[in-house]
Amino acid sequence: MPVLWLFLIVLAVAILGYLLGRARALSAAPEGRRGLHSLPVYYGANVALKVLVPALGILILWLLVQPFVIDRAVSGTIPDSDIAEGASRGLVMSEVARVADGVKAAVGAGTMPAAMAADPSPDLEAVTQALKDAGQVVTGDVTQTVFAAAQKYNAMAAQGGLYMTILVLLAAAAGCVMGLHEAKPDFRARNVVEKGIRALLIAAASIAILTTVGIVLSLIFNTVEFFRLYPASQFFFSLEWAPSFSGRGGASELGILPLLWGTLYISFVALAVAVPIGLFAAIYLSEYASPRLRAVAKPLLEVLAGIPTIVYGLFALLTVGPLLVSVFGDGGYLGVSWQGGGRAVMTAGLVMGIMLIPFVSSLSDDIINAVPQAMRDGSYGLGATQSETIKQVVLPAALPGIVGAILLAASRAIGETMIVVLGAGAAARLSLNPFEAMTTVTAKIVSQLTGDSDFASPEALVAFALGMSLFVITLGLNVVALAIVRKYREQYD
Amino acid sequence: MSDASMDSTAPRQSRTLLETDARTRRRNAAEKRFRMYGLAAIGIGLFFLIVLAASILRSGLPAFTQTVLSVDFVLTQEQFDKAEGTLFKTKAYEGYFNAALVSQLQSQGLEAEVDAKAAERILGKTGSTIREFYRANPDQLGQEVRFDLSVSSRVDGYFKGRVTRDGFVESRFLMLADLDLVDALTEGGIIRQQFNWNFVTGADSGVDNPGGAGIGASVVGSFFMMLVVLVLSLPIGVAASIYLEEFAPQNRFTDLIEVNISNLAAVPSIVFGILGLAVFIQFMHLPQSAPLVGGLVLTLMTLPTIIISTRASLKAVPPSIRDAALGLGASKMQSVFHHVLPLAAPGILTGTIIGLAQALGETAPLLLIGMVGFVARGYPETFAAGFTDPNSAMPAQIYTWASRADAGFYEKAWGGIIVLLLFLLTMNIIAIILRRRFERRW
Amino acid sequence: MNDMRIIERGTLVNDIKISAKGVQVYYADNHAIKDVDVEIEDKTVTAFIGPSGCGKSTFLRCLNRMNDTIDICRVEGHIAIDGQDIYDPQVDPVQLRAKVGMVFQKPNPFPKSIYDNIAYGPRIHGLARNKAELDEIVEKSLRRGAIWDEVKDRLDAPGTSLSGGQQQRLCIARAVATEPEVLLMDEPCSALDPIATSQVEELIDELRQSFSVVIVTHSMQQAARVSQKTAFFHLGNLVEYGETGKIFTNPEDSRTESYITGRIG
Structure with missing residues (x-):
């Protein structure tokens, strides 16, 4: 992996620069350490920073920009006439990228001779066969346009890689020379290094923003692309979810409403389980429980929060689902046949509720504890019992915070994936029956992106x-909930 | 002045305190009920925990045992040559083996018929295993070799209670008479259960072989992913926290970062999967199903958790420490790196371990970057390949098994959960010990 | 250990409302109140004075068993109201506290409307049969809390929107609304400005008409202004108890004198 090697070389130059810089500063000072402005290590660190930051900066930037540039250049070579009916430029480009990767892999695996990969007009059947032999996914036969584009793609990538290597190494060397040149006794190495470290710290903190930007951009770009192929009004208002498996657009009904309904229904069931249990548990733990019981029960409940969602998913699919069927299903204990299969709104909702119990209880616990003791004393002093105090003084005082906690739990429930993928079913349905299988937004995200469709x-x-x-x-939900919780905390600080 | 002047607001007739009036009794009953609700809520929560633990153990433990049939078997050179000369070579080996099986039963004084069909239903196709063994080790010809062959998944299920005699449906996979034979073989000590090392160390098998599936390869995948997460999220998270807690000025940019971090912590994990798919795979063309990509996605997901806990531990270091260092002429940077950070280290480490544990159990984002449905057939060849070669991860492997049609895989999925939970448990215990040992109260 | 100590006092005018004998209070291992004997009269303002941490608030909280809400606190000895032992196992602390109301150092109105703050006690104790009666109780209590005129137009406003002095009078009115027989006040003016303080002190003097009032205070001037009896606590001991005038002009114990003249405290 050349990028890895490049990285290691830069790292080695940096270490070397560090050692040299330190030695040079020491030897340049006639009266030893005391003659230096900063400690010797700072002179070394200055060199290392000057090697690492620009070189790695260029490396990362290049890696981010290169695919973009290549994509545009290659895309420009494909004439409009070669884009098939019903397909888009993006569709063709993803084909090109796949063939390009495939050719590289096939040459590497030895199923395609290098000459064929470079041939401007090869036997396309042989190419397709070679790709298939190398275990690459090829949809249909490779066309001449696509293959030429793929060749250009690979050529540009190789060229770009070469330029990048040269540039990165030059930057590293220049940084090293510059840093060494600066290593003189009156150079304020510490201040410069500290400024550099500070900049790195800021960069690290900005990753949070970059992540958000990345999420928003990747969602927006692809969503816009989707709305170009499929009308937005139909997506938002159609009552039907029926994607076709083979066709490309047209035949599919992709309305979000049935999915949203399933999501909200399951979340509602989950909250109906988690909120009362979690809230009562929190009240008991914070107001009644002896320190000993609290020390045992609180961590035990929180174990439920530490269990991965895949475990809950399996629990729903293999334990709770069959259990519910044996109670509510055909020939069940209740003698009703409400539930057909294990996967149902009830199954997923119940298990998700269990998962959310500690979430609700520990947040509420914090919030209830934040209510000042003076408030309780005031109530006890009037002769109220503990439960009256809780119901009429503590809970009303904690209400905004608890609402915030419930909203956070709701957002958790809406975004939960594994439990619904395994426990809720795959059929999109607008129904009121909680014993029926329904599906959710998250479950469909998974199924649409893990299927075979392009x-x-x-x-x-x-x-x-x-x-x-x-x-x-x-x-x-999060913004509102966090704002409520924060405001609530400030009120009693 | 101290005389009581009787006005209209004089207190009511004094009631006795020694007996509770009806209203107080009612209120006390309500109090008791309310307490019971609370206790019941905790009880229900703990009950769910117990049910969950019980169903994991009950369904998962059998994955760690395996039913094997062991036969001491001698194949002579002539038999070998003869078998290699026939048209259906494996059939010939099967014949030898079944004969050995019968004779072993007889030597124990047990009489049973073993016909080839029944043996195949119980053992699967033994011929090819034996043939491969002798072709690879011709020097073993004529020697006594002990073969431990795992039985078919249905017979295995019979031992583990998945398949029972009542309600047994005969099929071409297993007949009722086969169970009699199995019982006889068990009595003779030829079939027994043993610890299933293959499950712990092995790789995933194809969709038709639940018996041979192991979690080992995906443990390695998870390991490489966690390595990426650790190497990236710890330095970045600590650097970000130091900036926000120690250096950041109060301005809009800082506010923006803070709001971003608290919101990212609550973004559904599947959205991070979409990010990983769009940015790392579609845009940057990193390989699909690679632990490197999984690690990158999980890093972004874990960062907010680590930043939040690291900031809390930095905040817990009292300002007097910083002042002391600054007073001695240290720069702000030196006071942070020489004094504050070492004092906060145990807390940071604890938070990081807990963040890693969360990342280890996360499944949804891995589904989108292709770590699911992929049959991880072996271990990566080199260390570097461990990052980039397609692999699975523990939770993804569990999901793959759970979504396969053969119910034999469910047992493996539960077993995989036990392995996963053991890792999580270990990590959490380490975190707790760290906290207990090194936590400083100021 | 010194049960026989006889406290000198002036002519007995009122009945004894609360009598405490040999009261000991422990916070875990800390002996906070040491063998306190005191008799508190009805329709009198009794002030507890003493330096910080002397146990006066702790003792006050024993009188309505507020210390029950603190896990590590243990009370020994005998405290009786109207001759009935309040630590008797048959006594319900809830019922006791309805009879012995309490006002706290910091005004602590509930996060509810002014009306609901006052109505809270009557509601939980079932003092009103209908809305009209409750309205009447609220108005009467607010008048007795000397705050009616200031809030009568905005009974729906939250209690927390009032000023500090108003909040404290609201809390007093809230305590009065349950019709207690004894009113305990734990430094009720320490969080208030001088004007609010004088309003509350006036109120306390009026309340004496109907209740036995026990007030813990830091301010000796306040004790002198509002109380008829004064008890001086020092390091968990009740050093001296008697007529306020006598304590302030002619204390018997040298410690009391030191405190009053400002040498300790």
Whole structure:
């Protein structure tokens, strides 16, 4: 992996620069350490920073920009006439990228001779066969346009890689020379290094922003692409979810409403389980429990929060689902046949509720504890019992905070994936029966992006529009909830 | 002045305190009920925990045992040559083996018929295993070799209670008569259960072989992913926290970062998967199913958790320490790196371990970057390949097994959960010990 | 250990409302109140004075068993109201506290409306049969809390929107609304400005008409202004108890004198 090697070389230059810089500063000072402005290590660190930061900066920037540039250049070579009916430029480009990767892999695996990979007009059947032999996924036969574009793609990538290597190494060397040149006794090495470290710290803190920007951009771009292929009004208002498996657009019905309904229904069931249990548990733990019981029960409940969601998913699929069927299903204990299969709103909701119990209880516990003791004393002093105090003084005082906690739990429930993927079912349905299988936004994101459909088809792109909706909903809930909780905390600080 | 003047607001007739009136009794009953609700809520929560633990153990523990049939078997050179000369070579080996099986039963004084069909239903196709063994080790010809062969998943299920005699449906996979034979073989000590090392160390098998599936390869995948997460998220998270806690001025940029971090902590994990798919795979063309990509996605997801806990531990270091260092002429940077950071280290480490544990159990983002449905057939060849070669991860492997049609995989999925939970448990215990040992109260 | 100490006092005018004998209070291992004997009269303002941490607030909280809410606190000895032992196992602390109301150092109105703050006690104790009666109780209590005129137009406003002095009078009115027989006040003016303080002190003097009032205070001037009886606590001991005038002009114990003249405290 050349990037890894490049990275290691830069690292080695930096270490070397560090040692040299330190030695040079020491030897340049006639009266030893005392003659230096800063400690010797700072002179070394100055060199190392000057090697690492520009070189790695260029490396990362290049890696980010290169695919973009190549994509544009290659895309420009494909004439409009070669884009098939119903397909888009993006669809063709993803084909090109796949063939380009495939050719590289096939040459590497030895199923395709290097000459064939470089041939401007090869036997396309042989190419397709060679790609298939190398275990590459090829949809249909490779066309001449696509193959030529793929060749250009690979050539540009190789050239870009070469330029990048040269530039990075030059930057590293220049940094090293410059840093060494600066290593003189009156150079304020510490201040410069500290400024550099500070800049790095800021960069690290900005990653949070970059992540958000990355999420928003990747959602927006693909969502816009989706709405180009599929009408937005139909996505938001259609009551039907029926993606076609093979066709490309047209035949599919991709309405979000049935999914949203399933999501909200399951979340509602989950909250109906988690809120009363979590809230009562929090009240008991914070107001009644002896320190000993609290020390045992609180961590035990929180174990439920530390269990991965895949475990809950399996629990729903294999334990709770069959259990519910044996109670509510055909020939069940209740003698009703409400539930057909293990996967149902009830199954997923119940298990998700269990998962959320500690979430609700520990947040509420914190909030209830933040209510000042003076408030309770005031109530006890009037002769109120403990439960009267809790119900009429503590809870009303803690209400905003508890509402915030419940909203956070709701956002958790809406965004939860594994439990619904395994426990809720796959059928999109607008129904009121909680014993029926329904599906959710998150479950469909998974199924649309893990299926066989092409990334550029509306059936796959719809997942980004779903993700966008999910992101907006949960973000809205979180912002409101966090604002409420923060305001509440300030009130009693 | 101290005389009581009787006005209209004089207190009511004094009631006795020694007996509770009806209203107080009612209120006390309400109080008791309310307490019971609280206790019941805790009880229900703990009950769920117990049910969950019980169903994991009950369904998962059998994955760690395996039913094997062991036969001491001698294949002579002539038999070998003869078998290699026939048209259906494996059939010939099967014949030898079944004969050995019968004779071993007889030597124990047990009489049973072993026909080839029944043996195949119980053991699967033994012929090819034996043939491969002798072709690879011709020097073993004529020697006594002990073969431990795992039985078919249905017979295995019979031992683990998945398949029972009542309600047994005969099929071409297993007949009722086979169970009699199995019982006889068990009585003779030929079939027994043993610890399933293959499950712990092995790789995933194909969709048709639940018996041979192991979690080992995906543990390695998870390991490489966690390595990426640790190497990236710890330095970045600590650097970000130091900036926000120690250096950041109160301005809009800082506010923006803070709001971003607290919101990112609550963004659904699947959204991070979408980010990983769009940015790392579609845009940057990093390989699919690679632990490197999984690690990158999980890093972004874990960062907010680590930043939040690191900031809390930095905040816990009293300002007097910083002042002391500054008073001696240290720069702000030196006071932070020489004094504050070492004092906060145990807390940071604890937070990081807990963040890693969360990342280790996370599944949803991995689904989107292709770590699911992929059959991880082996271990990576080199260390560097461990990052980039397609692999699975523990939770993704569990999901893959759970979504396969053969119910034999469910047992593996539960077993995988036990392995996963053991890792999480270990990490959490380390975190707790760290906290207990090194936590400083100021 | 010194049960036989006889406290000198003036002519007995009122009945004894609360009598405490040999009261000991422990916070875990800390002996906070040491063998305190005191008799508190009805329709009198009794002031507890003493330096910080002398146990006066702790003792006050024993009188309505507020110390029950603190896990590590243990009370020994005998405290009786109207001759009934309040630490008797048959006594319900809830019922006791309805009879012995309490006002705290910091005004602590509930985060509810002014009306609901006052109505809270009557509601939980079932003092009103209908809304009209409750309205009447609220108005009467607010008048007795000397705050009616200031809040009568905004009974729906939250209690926390009032000023500090108003909040404290609201809390007093709230305590009065449950019709207690004894009113305990734990430094009720320490968080208030001088004007609010004088309003509350006036109120306390009026309340004496109907209740036995026990007030813990830091301010000796306040004790002199509002109380008829004064008890001086020092290091958990009740050093001296008697007529306020006598304590302030002619204390018997040298420690009391030191405190009053400002040498300790």
